[in-house]
Amino acid sequence: MDLKSGYPFWAVSNGLMQAFPPLASDHRCDVAVLGGGITGALIADELAQHGFDVAVLEQRDIGWGSTAASTALLQYEIDTHMVDLAKRYGEDDAALAYLACAGAIDQLREVAAPWRDVGFARNKSLYYASRHRDVRPMEEEHALRVRHGLEVELLSADRVREDYGFEAAAALLSTQAAQVDPYRLTHRLLQRLHRQGTAVFDRTRVIDLHTTSRGVTLRTVTGFSVRAAHLVVAAGYASQHWLRQNVARNRSSYAVISDPLPDEQLGFLRDTLLWETARPYLYARSTADGRLLLGGEDDAVDIPAKRDARVEKKARTLLKRLHHLFPEWEVTPAFSWAGTFAETTDGLPFFGPHTQWGPRVHFAMAYGGNGITYSMLGAGLLRALIERRKHPLWPLFSFERLER
Missing domain, CATH: 3.50.50.60 (FAD/NAD(P)-binding domain)
Structure with missing residues (x-):
C-alpha cells in the first residue's frame, strides 16, 4: 500500500540516498x-x-x-495527557511513561551525534490551549507533571501574548524536546x-x-x-x-512546508515546537534550513486515492490556521504531503x-x-x-x- x-x-x-x-x-x-x-x-x-x-x-x-x-517532532508528551493516562493505568505508570519519553530525547541526541547533517536540534515545546475550557485541564496536567519532576512552566494568556505574539488562554512550556530529519x-x-x-x-x-x-x-x-x-x-x-x-486504527496526517524564511519571521519557532490542545491539532516547527513546517488536520482516511485528493485542500487549511494565529506572516508553500500512520486508543x-x-x-x-x-x-x-x-x-x- x-x-x-x-x-x-x-x-x-534528500532523494534516494542509497540503494x-x-x-x-x-x-x-x-x-x-x-x-x-x-x-x-x-x-x-x-x-x-x-x-x-x-x-x-x-x-x-x-x-x-x-x-x-513524518514531521519528526520529538517530544516526551504523549497524545494522551498524563492526567488521563493516570486515570486509566494509575499515576505511577503514567509517570513512568512520561519520564521515559523525556529520557528518550537525550538518547536520540546521542544516537544522532555522529552526523551533523541529520538536522537534530534541541527545542522547547509550547503547548497552547485552543479554547478557554482547556485551561483547567492544562492546570491539572501541569501540576501532575511537576509533581513527578518534569520541568514544565504554565504560562498565562498575557505571557503567551507578550513572549510569543499570539492569543491563547494558556500554554505549557517545556525544554525537553527536539527535531530531526528522520x-x-x-x-x-x-x-x-x-x-x-x-x-x-x-x-x-x-x-x-x-x-x-x-x-x-x-x-x-x-x-x-x-x-x-x-x-x-x-x-x-x-x-x-x-x-x-x-x-490500532489507521489515520492520515497532512503537512505543508514553506520556502526558506528569514530568522526574524520564524521568530520563536527557530527553537520551539508549537502545538495545541484541539484534536486534531495544528503543530509547527522550523527546519535546519530555515523553513516553516506545519502539520495536522488528521482524519480517518487511509485509502491512498482519497488521501491524495485531500492534500492540497488540507494544506490550505493548515496555512489558514497559521494565519489566524499570526495574521502578519506571509508564508509561501513549497511542498505539501500526507502520510498514513496508526494510533492506539490510549x-x-x-x-x-x-x-x-x-x-x-x-x-x-x-x-x-x-x-x-x-x-x-x-x-x-x-x-x-x-x-x-x-x-x-x-x-x-x-x-x-x-x-x-
Whole structure:
C-alpha cells in the first residue's frame, strides 16, 4: 500500500540516498528486523551495537514509507495527557511513561551525534490551549507533571501574548524536546550498520512467517528465506497485517512546508515546537534550513486515492490556521504531503511478542504522535526481552495491557 501522498520534504530534499541490495539468497542471523524505516533502523542499531547479528528487510527503498512523511517532532508528551493516562493505568505508570519519553530525547541526541547533517536540534515545546475550557485541564496536567519532576512552566494568556505574539488562554512550556530529519537519520544508521557487516536488504518483500520453539523463518516473494532466532516486526502501520487482532486504527496526517524564511519571521519557532490542545491539532516547527513546517488536520482516511485528493485542500487549511494565529506572516508553500500512520486508543505503543506468534516474534508498534521517541524506547525494551532481562516499561508497553 502507498503510505504517503504528495511531495514529502525529506524525500524531495534528500532523494534516494542509497540503494541496498535485495535479498538474493537464503540468509541466517540472530535477529531479523522487518521494516527499514526509522523504527527498524533504531532497533537494528541497538541490537547490532550490542553484539547481535542483525538483518534488516524492507519491501520498498529504505526510509521510503511513513518515515519520509513524518514531521519528526520529538517530544516526551504523549497524545494522551498524563492526567488521563493516570486515570486509566494509575499515576505511577503514567509517570513512568512520561519520564521515559523525556529520557528518550537525550538518547536520540546521542544516537544522532555522529552526523551533523541529520538536522537534530534541541527545542522547547509550547503547548497552547485552543479554547478557554482547556485551561483547567492544562492546570491539572501541569501540576501532575511537576509533581513527578518534569520541568514544565504554565504560562498565562498575557505571557503567551507578550513572549510569543499570539492569543491563547494558556500554554505549557517545556525544554525537553527536539527535531530531526528522520529520513536522513534512518539512512545514516543503516549505512553505518552496513559498513560494519550488518545485512540490509531493500526491495525485499516478506510474504510468509513460520515459527518454531527455536526461531522464525521468513519467506520472500522471490522464494528466498531468512532464518533467525528472533524476528522484530517494525513495519509501521503495516505491522498490523501480521496480527488477527485489531490493536490500532489507521489515520492520515497532512503537512505543508514553506520556502526558506528569514530568522526574524520564524521568530520563536527557530527553537520551539508549537502545538495545541484541539484534536486534531495544528503543530509547527522550523527546519535546519530555515523553513516553516506545519502539520495536522488528521482524519480517518487511509485509502491512498482519497488521501491524495485531500492534500492540497488540507494544506490550505493548515496555512489558514497559521494565519489566524499570526495574521502578519506571509508564508509561501513549497511542498505539501500526507502520510498514513496508526494510533492506539490510549496513545501508548506496543512492543514485544503477541500470543498469536509466540515468544520469538516481537512487534515494534511505535504508534502515536511521538513515534520516534517510542522507537528509541522500544529499541532498549526489545533488546532486554531478547536477552531475557526485565525492563520497567514492558508491562505498560506490551500487549498484556489490552487485558487490563
